[in-house]
């Protein structure tokens with residue numbers, strides 16, 4: 001199937017879903033009684049295990065009754081996070097938390113509507129009507145010479161047609177102050193068919209302004225021969241590929257899965273970039289772990305146990321930017337002798353203290 005055929009066959013009804021999995025009574029209830037946008041490409045649906053309700057892919061796709069519970073989420077989360085009520089006048093499409101870079105939202109559509117998505121409440125299910133007008137965003141960017149890095153996001157920007165993407169990239173490259181263009185797209189994982197000859201033409205070739213892409217892969221089962229090929233095609237166009245995983249309870253919060261995920265990402269030429277702690281959005285409490293869990297996983301599954309290339313930076317995205325939550329287990333303290341450090345095996349060593 002081409003990517004357009006994948007989207008035409010988008011799985012959005014219970015009947016379609018049942019061709020891939022046997023639903024539990026609870027899943028059926030959640031599907032029938034909740035007003036929520038859900039869906040997936042048939043490709044990604046085909047990776048679900050038919051009879052395992054805890055399948056890590058299925059849990060990202062199929063709505064759950066637990067989405068009704070909300071203890072730790074914040075209402076109107078996205079408005080709070082994106083600082084939309086600040087002094088600076090910006091188009092809806094531009095989210096800004098930093099001086100030198102912005103997030104530029106160009107579409108609302110996705111190749112899968114992730115159950116853990118922090119945008120779900122307002123943009124996907126809600127009535128927050130945002131106007132993601134590309135030209136308006138481009139005009140704003142043209143007037144902001146301090147912005148040197150544009151993160152094109154959504155939704156999923158790779159759901160735009162080739163011509164639209166070509167226009168967007170061309171216009172961004174015309175801005176002399178834009179030094180790099182980044183895409184956030186789950187298509188290499190949920191719709192690898194998208195990385196086709198037409199897109200390669202749009203992305204490829206030598207340009208002064210490089211393209212970077214971060215995808216989202218949360219479990220090793222999402223990495224297939226198709227995703228590996230899609231990543232290679234992107235790299236062959238000069239597009240660097242990284243990953244932004246979300247720490248999800250019961251999906252990737254155990255040492256074995258977590259290490260396998262990061263090792264397999266590298267095996268498919270994807271460089272782990274961020275591990276996100278679940279944001280304070282409502283309806284995703286069932287995916288939340290204690291905040292320490294991510295740091296423990298980096299300590300127990302990655303650092304020292306496998307290459308440093310496999311290690312993402314553990315952060316939480318907040319209304320004031322991304323904040324690192326990395327473990328500092330290696331610092332045992334310092335005394336006259338110097339800083340005492342510990343490694344992943346529990347061995348200790350010493351670093352001299354240098355006066356400032």
Ligand SMILES: *Cc1c(COP(=O)(O)O)cnc(C)c1O
Nearest residue numbers: 095096097098101102103151322
């Ligand atoms: C995440 C984000 C960025 C990019 O942050 P990096 O740490 O550079 O990847 C930029 N702007 C906004 C609003 C963001 O949320």
Ligand code: SF4
Nearest residue numbers: 110113114117155186
């Ligand atoms: S692909 Fe990204 S924006 Fe779209 S539903 Fe998933 S997490 Fe949300």
